[in-house]
Amino acid sequence: MSDKPTPLSGFPELLPEHRAVERAVIASLAHTFELHGFANIETRVVEPLERLSKGGEIDKEIYVLRRLQAEESASDSGLALHFDLTVPFARYVLEHAGKLEFPFRRYQIQPAWRGERPQEGRYRQFTQADIDIVGRDTLGFHHDVEVVRVMVEALDGLVRTVGLPDLSFQVNNRKLIQGFYRGLGIPDVTAAIRQIDKLDKQPADAVAALLVSEAGATDEQAQRCLDLATIRVADTSFVERVRALGVDDELLEEGLTELAAVVDGCAGAVGEHVTLEANLRIARGLDYYTGTVLEVFMAGYERLKSVGGGGRYDALASDGRTTYPGVGVSFGVSRTLIPLFADGVLAPGRKVPSVVLVALADDDSRPAADAVAQRLRARGIAAEVAASPQKFGKQIRYAERRDIPFVWFANDQHEVKDIRSGDQVAADPDTWTPTDQPTDQPTPEDTP
């Protein structure tokens, strides 16, 4: 290893001070998820290619594995890295169903890989945080409300403790759209949903033309679809506005009821920083959504498109005999944090966890300095000893470069200097407690 390595495009790595913030984010998310009874799992990073490629659209973005120098018949050929956490979770549920309790609430915070072209917010390796609730045979609708509300709370915690920009949940319901289109008499409902999903990339009249050409709609029907898609409100007034469009359909009614329940059910959790709206143009292209659908956007970062999303899937997994319905929301940890670090929106944490640097008068005093550090650690105060007995001024600058706020001097008497204020006071390593300790790394206790 004698050459200077160059960064790999699409595989971002964090410096320790940014990783500290990412760890705080993950700890905060995990804390909220666990408060709501979600158990953590990790799945292996590989799946049989066959299982991954059932999704269809993302074949060429999959990373396939082979063993170097393996024979063609090697048993591990046909494996590939997962490209999300949903496919492996569905497989995990099927494989371990006999040992799981349903409804099964799980959260999973792991990387996934896609060989797509790297750009801001899109990486070849990226970390996601997913929560899902899965039932066996059936899963009550109230779990839709639950899972959205839990993610609202979790992200609200991030805004408040880590300083993420404000976030907006945009929620819709597939039954509502499908029922509306059906009641309206659109010939190809699925094609219509796919076209409406393009509204964030194309102007309204282009989408109207596509509804006519691709979904068989009349101009009048296309206009009504667009009318539906423009409804966006933070309360349940969308129900009356949809009814005013004059379409009558049983599935539409069911969708209106469900969406209203999600909006109502989250009312106590949303607030100043995390908002939630019924946005009737949200469709999400993936075919397996069957009810609630949602996307999450970050204020000032609309260019990233959604930083999270999810919904209801009545057949998350099936082994032929049993079907497992699920509802879940995914949050893009890398997609969110890496642009925020790059823009300086999220300040870095400290470079090292140490709160105290124990200074070293000379090499012979290392055992004494070690003993001081150990007494501090015994009370939960992270400490390190200076690497070498430089002049004290140099040792203070050594602490400064590492973002260590306190320097301890163990000479005839013990003294500790707060290098931010310059104050230096006598102190006892068995009782001294750091004041105004930097808390860029919130502990789970700091979160709601």
Next chain:
Amino acid sequence: MSDKPTPLSGFPELLPEHRAVERAVIASLAHTFELHGFANIETRVVEPLERLSKGGEIDKEIYVLRRLQAEESASDSGLALHFDLTVPFARYVLEHAGKLEFPFRRYQIQPAWRGERPQEGRYRQFTQADIDIVGRDTLGFHHDVEVVRVMVEALDGLVRTVGLPDLSFQVNNRKLIQGFYRGLGIPDVTAAIRQIDKLDKQPADAVAALLVSEAGATDEQAQRCLDLATIRVADTSFVERVRALGVDDELLEEGLTELAAVVDGCAGAVGEHVTLEANLRIARGLDYYTGTVLEVFMAGYERLKSVGGGGRYDALASDGRTTYPGVGVSFGVSRTLIPLFADGVLAPGRKVPSVVLVALADDDSRPAADAVAQRLRARGIAAEVAASPQKFGKQIRYAERRDIPFVWFANDQHEVKDIRSGDQVAADPDTWTPTDQPTDQPTPEDTP
């Protein structure tokens, strides 16, 4: 996804109740590492194949990546999954050196991949916990003592809080062996080290024969090598025993001094559960070790060979101009935990984090039940609401199956039942605190 998946050999996955224990292990390790000022990093999981294959011996175990349907000239060809955390860490240090503070203490807890034949304790995907200290140009020897001591403390924490079997650190020093062999006049010192390393697999006389045939030793020299290799003591008395073998060499003296310093320096950290011995047959085959070497063994699991190991490498990384010496220890998280789970030595944790199940009288009372759960969560008590309003007996069994210790009844008055004892008492959701809460998942605060 309509077929029942079968497990992939070598890619073990944990159920939620075992993952809870693994998370407790990782949290405990991280807590100790951070108390000592080690910063966390994660590296991307891929490295250029060229960099990985410099190790030489493990070529055929590497998993190489390619994009499905990628052209031969794809820019991401030539990437492979890392097989340990040391090679990527060395690359990380080189790549980010300008932004790191040295000596740089880091810990890294991530999976690695090897395409080797799966067996107990050896998996194709496995998680390791590594600590290393790296200097720029120089790195004081006292960091050898530090890094060993930190891992002793970290593993002692695991034995005491998670219930791992006792562990034994076996430490040696390459300078000691090399100096001894050189002073003895062995023609090929490196070959001799490689043969001595086989003592755990082959009988002494077979190794003696190999020393003669492969390292050019005389029978007399081979015997003295074996004499050295049999020395194993828990204190610094090895120094006198080595001197009694009558070999005089400067490097040998340096090795004796260093090894004695490690043994002395860890004396305050070792104890009943984690012991440390100078064991002069420990060599570790890898050529890059240049001083301290060590392996960690687990009581009753000697068949796994070492569950951890590490040492000093004077050239962990180099970019041609600057050399970065390092010293580190690695602990095999999967290698340790998975056999212990399989044998029932480590009890599983709870299946869900919830401490309270809020029972449901009927569907209409769900909002009230949600509110109770939310009041408990506001005080850090994990709670979930029953999925459906079954008979209370069924809801209690539902809690039992999930290892939830308390069931809350919110009728005319609030009552909570400890389903382990059967006790049911009146309770206020704003003040009640779970008593004797199961603590299979120790928080960082529980660790030393």
